[in-house]
Amino acid sequence: MKYEHQPIEKKWQDKWEEAGVFHASNESDKPKFYALVEFPYPSGQGLHVGHPRPYTALDIVARKRRLQGYNVLYPIGWDAFGLPTENYAIKNHIHPAEVTKKNVARFKQQIQSLGISFDWSREINTTDPDYYKWTQWIFLQLFQRGLAYKKEMAVNWCTSCKCVLANEEVVDGVCERCGSPVVHKVKSQWMLKITEYAQRLIDDLDLVDYPERVKAQQKNWIGRSTGAEVDFTATTGDKLTVYTTRPDTLYGVTYMVLAPEHPLLEKWKDTISNWDEVRAYQDAAARKSEFERTEVAKEKTGVRLDGVAAVNPVNGVEIPIFISDYVLTSYGTGAIMAVPGHDTRDWEFAKKYGLPIIEVVKGGDVEKEAFTDCDTGIMVNSGILDGLTVEEAKVKIKEFLEEKGIGHNKVNFKLRDWVFSRQRYWGEPIPIVYCEKCGYVALPESELPLRLPDVKSYEPTDTGESPLAHMTDWVNTTCPHCGGPAKRETDTMPQWAGSSWYFLRYMDPHNQEVLASKEAMEYWSPVDWYNGGMEHTTLHLLYSRFWHKFLFDIGVVPTSEPYAKRTSHGMILGENGEKMSKSRGNVVNPDDVVREYGADTMRLYEMFIGDFEKSAPWNPSSMKGCRRFVERFWNFQNIAVPGGVRKELETSFHKTIKKTGEDIENLKFNTAIAALMSLMNEIYDTGSITVEELKIFTILLNPFAPHVTEELWEQMKFGGGMVCQQAWPVYEEAKCQEDTIEVAVQVNGKVRARILVAADLDKDGVLAQAKSEAKIASEIAGKKLVKEIYVPGKLVNIVAK
RNA sequence: GCGGGUAUGGCGGAAUUGGCAGACGCGCAGGAUUUAGGUUCCUGUACCGCAAGGCGUGUGGGUUCGACUCCCACUACCCGCACCA
Secondary structure, three states, X not given: OOOOHHHHHHHHHHHHXXXXXXXXXXXXXXXXXXXXXXXXXXXXXXXXXOOHHHHHHHXXXXXXHHHOOOEEEOOOEEOOOOHHHHHHHHHHOOOHHHHHHHHHHHHHHHHHOOOOOOOHHHOEEOOOHHHHHHHHHHHHHXXXXXXXXEEEEEEEEEOOOOEEEOHHHEXXXXXXXXXXXXXXXXXXXXXXXXXXXXXXXXHHHHHXXXXXXXXXXXXXXXXXXXXXXEEEEEOOOOEEEEEEOOHHHHHHOOEEEEOOOOOHHHHOOOOOOOHHHHHHHHHHHHHOOHHHHHOOOOOOOOEEEEEEEEEOOOOOOEEEEEEOOOOOOOOOOOEEEEOOOOOHHHHHHHHHHOOOOOOOEEOEOOOOOOOOOOOOOEEOOOHHHOOOEHHHHHHHHHHHHHHHOOEEEEEEOOOOOEEOOEOOOOOOEOOEEEEOOOEEEEOOHHHOOOOOOOOOOOOOOOOOOOHHHHOHHHHEEEOOOOOOEEEEOXXXXXXXXXHHOHHHHOOOOOOOOOOOOHHHHHHHOOEOEEEEOHHHOOOHHHHXXXXXXXXXXXXXXXXXXXXXXXXXXXXEEOOOXXXXXXXXXXXOOHHHHHHHHOHHHHHHXXXXXXXXXXXXXXXXXXXXXXXXXXXXXXXXXXXXXXOOOOHHHHHHHHHHHHHHHHHHHOOOHHHHHHHHHHHHHHHHHHOOEEHHHHHHHHHHHOOOOHHHHHHHHHHOOOOOOOHHHOOOOOOOHHHHOXXXXXXXXXXXXXXXXXXXXXXXXXXXXXXXXXXHOHHXXXXXXXXXXXXXXXXXXXXXXXXXX
């Protein structure tokens, strides 16, 4: 009997939707389980085979949890604002909203053809005004508490998208999205003070269950470092503060370096005798692109300031001051003290400009190279610190600095505030107006959502203004504060805005009064299990944690962290082992796979392909094994006989129930499927399957292959509704153990025989049986038995000399 | 440079409180059924060897009765960050 997957899969997808079996309830006596996958950006290309991997994985978890009696929320939606849609709209003269609608319809149809048990009654879309009303509302809360502010600053400007990018969106000096060069441009931008949450974003990682690599990457990105700020004095009398992580090396300072943009330079204009040279260097630094300036390999350059010097506060020594573009204004104080004896960059710089190098920690040879690996060394040439260990010196110097009032401990972060405006059309309008008299004024809540106006042209402008700026009717408005003339903000929010809180909306997606009701959030929070890509670790994941902490602080959400557990899937690569992409021509469309092999086979294949957390190349030849597995399951019908679980298969069934359940929770879908395959092989070896056995097998397989299991359940007239409404089988620990077990017998660590023993036989009994084995007896004959080891149920090792 | 990870048959991959390496699947070889087979079923399959046996988890050491697993020193590759003082 051939399994016709096409009509059968469609049939069950329709039935599930009609019956609403996957709709979550906000009121239930059952325990809740909130599973979340990152909602997709509905691009024009449609789904590729990478998308279903995480969806299927959490679908398996969600389906299994439902069978176990949980009230499961497994929602989906569309992260639909963004550049590709807007660009497509411009090119083809279609409104971005129309493009979005079309793409969403295609994505939805594709996802539904995979049999994912999403709760479609909670579908959301970030471009829906009923949704972005609340994105704007959150922005206003940030603004009213001083966490959103406007700032004139040099920003990353993509020359092709004609748009500002966040630091996180610039990769190797080019735009992450289109690969065009990124240059610096001074513009007035909306910023969000994520830096205010830097410490808590690190600390609270202890509260959540994230993979170590995700935690490490976030910590690395936030970049906390501890050190001290120390005040040097310039010969002009100005205070010159530096940040250092090594205040213990203060006696080794032989010069200072300022960033070319350091504000004191302008003040010293008349004192610096080589001002022309300094100005030329400043200009050159300003012209460099982000990429040129951060290129690591390049040689350090700088200019010495003539006529101004600095005085080291610990020993009164006068030292020269340089400017160099390797010192950044955006980190620390924009000025550093240079210790060439113990810092590689300072050492190179000192060698190049012939500056003195002083050893302050013993152990290296500072004439040959900087001695940086010196945490265990002893201080020398360091006045009050001489003879101390580095560790002791750190404590003593800090006491000294504080006593004299010339320095104090300081924590610094690499994390910068989040550049939040984009000069594009297809994003949430920022609900702020600018009034000559009152400055930036928040729109009253009653005017939300502030809808995107219908513009004729979405073309980005070369002036760096948003396309919205041309809509004078829309731009010109009145100030909500004083009633005078005012202009609307014409920049829009970045794509990350809508995705920073979407998981809250799923809890109560149709609420018109608040972003989600208190009751709904208290019931569903936090997300129990959130799976997503590693590429979002320092973008979406960090941003949404920040917004959630803010919403927690103002009493909107009940938990300080949004996601209790995070997991990450590996990428599906092309057949050639390279990343799937249109340009490489190795993209596989899931529609073709579903048509040829069926959704169940596709799901099994993607889960069986390898370790879920690692990337794996697409290999259609092993698809056959999964299809074969589905058909062999289907053919169980041909050998089904009445009866309960047979004695000889009892242990196997208990073991498989245990393993399948545990493996699903541990993301080990590949071994869960392998266990089911093994059980199937064992069943076929007996020549038949009993009705009870088939029922259990069907329920175990259902989360992986939902369609074929439903159809077989119906064909067999097992009753009680659909498979997805049954109860997950329960195993007994005691019955996972065989009565008779095989024990390997080793002599001096090498396996020489295998014996069958009763499971409850004690050590002496097993050893006696092992030694009576002919092979073993001859091996140990005439030798002295030194040691005898028995690992219960596994092996015996006899050490003989 | 810093941080994280990986290395096992022809291939994807199993196996971790140290205890039978190669589960499961693909592929391949042989056989059965079939008019036929890109179907199904059975058998075999790390490597060397006819066999007894030997050898084997990136490399080199170590601990142990016993190491894919633990320790030390390397190599190669992948990912993230990177002039962060």
